Each structure stands twice: as C-alpha cells, then as structure tokens.
Amino acid sequence: xxxxxxxxxxxxxxxxxxxxxxxxxxxxxxxxxxxxxxxxxxxxxxxxxxxxxxxxxxxxxxxxxxxxxxxxxxxxxxxxxxxxxxxxxxxxxxxxxxxxxxxxxxxxxxxxxxxxxxxxxxxxxxxxxxxxxxxxxxxxxxxxxxxxxxxxxxxxxxxxxxxxxxxxxxxxxxxxxxxxxxxxxxxxxxxxxxxxxxxxxxxxxxxxxxxxxxxxxxxxxxxxxxxxxxxxxxxxxxxxxxxxxxxxxxxxxxxxxxxxxxxxxxxxxxxxxxxxxxxxxxxxxxxxxxxxxxxxxxxxxxxxxxxxxxxxxxxxxxxxxxxxxxxxxxxxxxxxxxxxxxxxxxxxxxxxxxxxxxxxxxxxxxxxxxxxxxxxxxxxxx
Amino acid sequence: xxxxxxxxxxxxxxxxxxxxxxxxxxxxxxxxxxxxxxxxxxxxxxxxxxxxxxxxxxxxxxxxxxxxxxxxxxxxxxxxxxxxxxxxxxxxxxxxxxxxxxxxxxxxxxxxxxxxxxxxxxxxxxxxxxxxxxxxxxxxxxxxxxxxxxxxxxxxxxxxxxxxxxxxxxxxxxxxxxxxxxxxxxxxxxxxxxxxxxxxxxxxxxxxxxxxxxxxxxxxxxxxxxxxxxxxxxxxxxxxxxxxxxxxxxxxxxxx
Numbered sequence: 001x002x003x004x005x006x007x008x009x010x011x012x013x014x015x016x017x018x019x020x021x022x023x024x025x026x027x028x029x030x031x032x033x034x035x036x037x038x039x040x041x042x043x044x045x046x047x048x049x050x051x052x053x054x055x056x057x058x059x060x061x062x063x064x065x066x067x068x069x070x071x072x073x074x075x076x077x078x079x080x081x082x083x084x085x086x087x088x089x090x091x092x093x094x095x096x097x098x099x100x101x102x103x104x105x106x107x108x109x110x111x112x113x114x115x116x117x118x119x120x121x122x123x124x125x126x127x128x129x130x131x132x133x134x135x136x137x138x139x140x141x142x143x144x145x146x147x148x149x150x151x152x153x154x155x156x157x158x159x160x161x162x163x164x165x166x167x168x169x170x171x172x173x174x175x176x177x178x179x180x181x182x183x184x185x186x187x188x189x190x191x192x193x194x195x196x197x198x199x200x201x202x203x204x205x206x207x208x209x210x211x212x213x214x215x216x217x218x219x220x221x222x223x224x225x226x227x228x229x230x231x232x233x234x235x236x237x238x239x240x241x242x243x244x245x246x247x248x249x250x251x252x253x254x255x256x257x258x259x260x261x262x263x264x265x266x267x268x269x270x271x272x273x274x275x276x277x278x279x280x281x282x283x284x285x286x287x288x289x290x291x292x293x294x295x296x297x298x299x300x301x302x303x304x305x306x307x308x309x310x311x312x313x314x315x316x317x318x319x320x321x322x323x324x325x326x327x328x329x330x331x332x333x334x335x336x337x338x339x340x341x342x343x344x345x346x347x348x349x350x351x352x353x354x355x356x357x358x359x360x361x362x363x364x365x366x367x368x369x370x371x372x373x374x375x376x377x378x379x380x381x382x
Numbered sequence: 383x384x385x386x387x388x389x390x391x392x393x394x395x396x397x398x399x400x401x402x403x404x405x406x407x408x409x410x411x412x413x414x415x416x417x418x419x420x421x422x423x424x425x426x427x428x429x430x431x432x433x434x435x436x437x438x439x440x441x442x443x444x445x446x447x448x449x450x451x452x453x454x455x456x457x458x459x460x461x462x463x464x465x466x467x468x469x470x471x472x473x474x475x476x477x478x479x480x481x482x483x484x485x486x487x488x489x490x491x492x493x494x495x496x497x498x499x500x501x502x503x504x505x506x507x508x509x510x511x512x513x514x515x516x517x518x519x520x521x522x523x524x525x526x527x528x529x530x531x532x533x534x535x536x537x538x539x540x541x542x543x544x545x546x547x548x549x550x551x552x553x554x555x556x557x558x559x560x561x562x563x564x565x566x567x568x569x570x571x572x573x574x575x576x577x578x579x580x581x582x583x584x585x586x587x588x589x590x591x592x593x594x595x596x597x598x599x600x601x602x603x604x605x606x607x608x609x610x611x612x613x614x615x616x617x618x619x620x621x622x623x624x625x626x627x628x629x630x631x632x633x634x635x636x637x638x
Contacts, residue, residue: 273448274485274544278499278551279475288498289487296489 019115028106029121032128035098039136042091043083050082051075060084064148071339072158079151083143096136102129154346159339163331163347169324170331171351177244177313177327182306184249189256194286196261207257214254220315222247227319240319252309259301263294300367307359311352328352398423398457399555399586400445405454407440407610414440416610417454422555422588427581429601429618430590433633437610438590442557445588446477459554475503478548482560484540486532486547492519493528496547504551518546522576538569542576549580556580558589594637598622606630 061077106126113119195207226247230236275285314329332348398421407415443449496515500506522542562570604618625631
C-alpha cells in the first residue's frame with residue numbers, strides 16, 4: 001500500500017548511542033551522589049542550625065582558649081560546637097561509608113558494564129564516592145586539631161561590622177590599580193612586542209633587556225624601589241598610588257610584550273607578504289593587516305594577565321597608601337591590625353574572588369571562542 | 383643596459399618590463415636558484431613549470447623582491463630594483479601577486495580587502511577606491527560577495543577576490559604563484575577562466591603552475607625550471623610536443 005505520509009518537521013536529533021542504564025550502575029551512581037550530599041548537608045545544616053539558635057559559650061570552647069571577652073566568641077564557639085555535634089560526626093562517617101561502597105562497587109564492576117551509559121554511571125559513582133571519602137577525611141582531620149584557634153582568628157566575623165564600605169572602596173581601588181596598570185601595560189607591551197621582532201639586534205636588544213629585567217625581578221622590589229627611585233633619583237614626588245600604577249604598567253608591559261610577540265608571530269607569513277606585495281610599508285602592513293588579527297588572538301592571554309594583576313595589586317600593602325587609597329588587601333591589613341582578627345583576610349579573599357571569578361569565566365569563554373575559529377571571520381567589523 | 387639576456391625570445395615587442403640577470407638565491411646552504419636569466423615583454427604570458435623544489439616559486443618571488451636574490455640583478459622597466467636604494471613599496475604597486483594560499487585578510491570584508499591598499503598606498507578617496515574595487519570584483523564575478531568575509535567564501539571565490547585585489551592596483555605585471563594548487567578540483571576551472579581572460583585582454587603575466595593544459599593553451603612562452611636553472615624554454619606547444627631535453631621529457635611523462 002502506498003501511503004503518502006504527511007511530512008514531519010521534527011528537527012533531526014543525533015541518535016543516543018550510550019544505551020540504557022541498569023539497576024547496579026544506577027545504584028553506584030546514586031551512592032556516589034548520596035555520599036557527597038550526606039557529608040555536605042550534614043555539615044552545613046548543623047552549622048546553620050547552631051548559628052541561628054541562641055547558644056552559650058561552652059566549657060569545651062573555653063578549653064579551646066576562647067574567652068567570653070572576645071568579640072564574637074559565641075559565633076566562633078558555635079562553629080566548633082557544630083563541628084563536634086553528633087549529627088556532623090554521624091553524617092561524616094555515613095558519607096564516608098557510602099563513598100567507600102560506591103568506590104568499591106564501581107571500581108570492581110565498571111569493566112563488565114555492557115553499555116556506555118552503564119559504564120559511565122559506574123565510573124562516575126566511584127569517582128564521586130572517592131571524593132566524598134577524601135572530603136570526610138579532610139574535615140575529620142581539621143576537627144581533630146585545634147579548629148577553635150583557627151575559627152577564632154579566621155572565621156570570627158563579629159569584628160567586621162562597619163567595614164563593608166571600606167571593603168567596597170578597597171575593591172574599587174584594587175580595580176583602578178589593576179585596570180590602569182593593565183591599560184598602560186598593553187600600550188607598552190604592544191610597542192615592545194613589535195620591537196623585539198625587529199630584524200635589527202640594535203632595536204631588539206634594549207626591548208629584550210627591558211622585558212627580561214621586569215620579568216626577572218620581584219614585583220614587590222619594583223614597587224618599593226620604583227617609589228624611591230622616582231623620589232630620590234629623579235626628584236619626582238608622586239603619591240604611592242600613582243607610583244604603584246606606573247610600576248604595574250611597566251611590569252605588565254613586559255609580560256604583555258611576550259603575549260603580543262607570540263600573537264604577531266602566530267599570524268601566517270602570507271599575511272604580511274600579501275600586504276607588502278600590495279605596496280604597503282612594513283608599518284602599514286603591521287597596522288592594517290597583522291596587528292588587528294594578532295590583537296584578537298591575544299585577548300584571552302591578556303585578560304589572563306589582568307586577572308593575575310588584580311591579585312598582584314595586593315603588594316601595594318608595602319607602600320604607604322593614604323586611607324582613601326587602600327586596596328582590598330590593605331583594607332584587610334588595617335582591619336586586622338586594629339582588631340587582631342585575621343578574619344579580615346578571609347573576607348579579602350572572598351572580595352578578590354568576587355572580582356576575579358567572572359573574569360576567569362570570561363577568559364575561558366573567550367578562549368573557547370577563539371579555538372572554535374569564530375574570531376577573525378564573523379563579528380570582525382574591520 | 384647590457385644587451386638581451388639569456389635566450390629570451392620575445393613574443394611581444396619593445397623593451398622588457400621585467401628582466402632577471404644571473405639571479406642566484408641561497409637559503410642557508412641550499413642553492414635554490416643557480417643563475418636565472420629572463421626577460422618579459424608586454425603581453426607575455428610566461429608559464430613556469432618544473433618539478434617541485436626546482437625553484438619556481440622562488441623565481442617568481444624574486445621578481446617583486448619578496449625574496450631578495452643573493453646575487454644577480456632584477457630590473458623592472460628600466461630600474462634595477464635590486465639596488466638597495468629602490469623604493470620597493472612603489473615598485474610593488476606595479477607588480478600584482480596572487481598566492482597559493484590566497485592570503486586574503488580574514489578580518490576584513492571582501493570589499494575592504496580590495497580597497498585597503500587603494501586608500502592607504504595609492505591614496506585614493508573612499509569613493510574612488512570603492513568604485514574601482516567594485517569594478518574589479520565584478521570583473522572576477524565576485525561583485526555580489528563584496529560585504530562578505532573571506533572565511534565565508536569557497537577557495538575558488540577567495541582566490542578570485544585575491545586576483546581582484548591585485549588587479550585593482552592596476553599593475554603592469556601579474557604574478558601567479560601556484561594559485562590553483564590549494565583548490566578542490568571542481569573549483570580550479572573558475573580561477574583558470576579568470577586568468578585566461580586576463581591573458582587574452584593583454585595582461586603581462588608570469589604563471590607558476592601545475593596546470594599543464596593552461597600552460598599549453600594560454601602561455602606565450604614556457605620555462606622549464608629544474609634544479610634552479612632554466613633547463614629549457616620556448617613556445618609552450620612546441621615544448622610539449624617536441625621536448626628537447628631528457629629532463630623535460632621525463633617531467634612531461636610524469637605529469638601528462
């Protein structure tokens with residue numbers, strides 16, 4: 001019978017070749033997830049529970065050298081007590097047990113699994129299980145030493161009240177330092193990158209010396225020496241903040257130069273030949289044909305340099321910044337020296353992460369885009 | 383000038399546009415060109431054939447000093463362009479080159495690829511450059527792809543844009559360096575057709591190629607380059623049907 005079927009417009013989907021799962025691998029997979037969940041939930045729920053309820057300073061805490069006079073003593077005590085709570089202990093051992101089970105079952109059976117999905121489930125279950133075991137061991141180890149002392153100094157957030165504005169200003173200053181330094185560094189780096197590619201040694205040598213010097217000496221030395229060199233050596237009195245930006249730019253310039261050099265060298269030889277054969281001078285060829293392409297390729301590594309510089313700006317702590325110039329790290333150092341509470345540094349780390357994590361994601365996305373070959377064709381705008 | 387050089391047999395008339403005088407090229411210790419003499423006159427279509435590694439591309443690149451000869455002289459019109467005082471940028475505006483790998487600028491549209499040098503080198507205004515570029519793109523059948531990026535074009539289309547880019551400079555000589563070697567077989571024809579048309583219109587051309595049909599039908603003169611020397615030269619059909627040297631006979635036996 002010739003039945004004319006109505007045309008269907010379902011989009012074509014690649015066939016699923018991983019096959020179905022089975023009870024055993026699915027169980028292993030579930031065990032692995034459960035092991036991690038039990039540990040994470042047990043620890044977190046207990047901590048939250050203690051933090052939200054009214055507690056007192058226990059003997060146990062006093063034994064750990066937490067005194068009632070300490071600001072935030074109760075909060076710190078809660079952390080320790082929650083850590084020692086039977087619920088935490090129980091979930092740690094239960095999670096470890098589930099993890100070992102997943103690991104043993106998965107590792108012993110994955111070779112016999114007869115479909116891709118079954119094998120994936122067995123292996124993933126074993127991996128998650130081993131992660132759970134490791135996590136539990138680390139927490140138990142931490143608990144067995146003197147977590148009270150650590151918590152008292154690094155997890156006591158009571159002293160941080162009123163410092164929110166200071167940290168926001170610190171983050172702003174950190175970003176100003178890093179951004180201004182990066183921009184200056186890119187300009188210096190592009191010029192140096194072209195100079196080190198010169199055919200002439202007389203042109204190359206000074207650029208190479210500059211790069212090697214700034215790559216080869218500690219940034220902290222450059223900051224301190226730069227400040228006094230400007231002041232005593234050249235009679236230039238600049239604020240420590242301005243000096244820091246200059247030094248960051250000079251330093252980043254050396255690294256950016258290598259990035260640009262590699263970027264320019266990565267452009268096919270045929271590009272400059274095509275430009276030169278059309279009568280362009282070397283510099284016209286660089287400007288219109290080579291550098292615009294190189295710039296696209298060096299965006300991810302330059303952004304990477306930027307992330308590194310954001311963290312390196314913490315070194316300005318050695319310079320005498322005025323209070324409104326404090327970056328994140330100096331803000332934390334000031335808070336710590338006023339209260340003898342190192343939790344300021346914990347908060348500083350969080351502040352750095354808030355700034356850097358989105359950038360790190362952006363770098364990865366840009367690299368992925370570059371690898372996929374999209375750059376240089378669409379959206380070029382040239 | 384020192385009389386006619388080599389066994390050049392000008393098909394056209396008048397003074398040579400391009401003349402090579404005992405050109406040698408060394409790459410390190412590799413002696414690639416071993417004394418090449420050559421004269422091209424107007425409307426010459428010199429096809430250069432020979433085994434790979436024989437120095438064909440090097441010879442072509444020496445004509446526009448993309449490779450600087452180790453010794454010997456290259457003349458463009460009356461000027462010795464191997465003289466270090468020569469303004470090569472100016473000379474190169476008269477010598478168009480098309481490369482095997484197209485070498486279009488991937489970050490620019492087709493149109494921009496063509497207008498760039500017109501504006502930056504010849505100093506044409508935006509409008510003049512645009513008009514001239516569109517004219518040349520139409521000439522190679524690529525007018526409808528003016529706003530497209532090279533990455534979105536087929537190899538044959540890219541190569542035709544590259545030809546338009548070179549032609550837009552209104553060169554006196556065009557050099558083609560194995561321009562169909564990187565193309566899928568079904569795309570070769572469209573590029574050869576453009577080149578054939580150019581030859582018929584009277585463009586002076588040097589063509590390094592493996593396309594023996596093109597060499598035989600379009601070339602006015604053929605050079606057989608082997609181991610850095612012009613082993614045989616003459617009228618293409620004559621050379622195909624009556625090769626004089628054993629080396630050319632062997633070569634033709636392999637490629638035909």
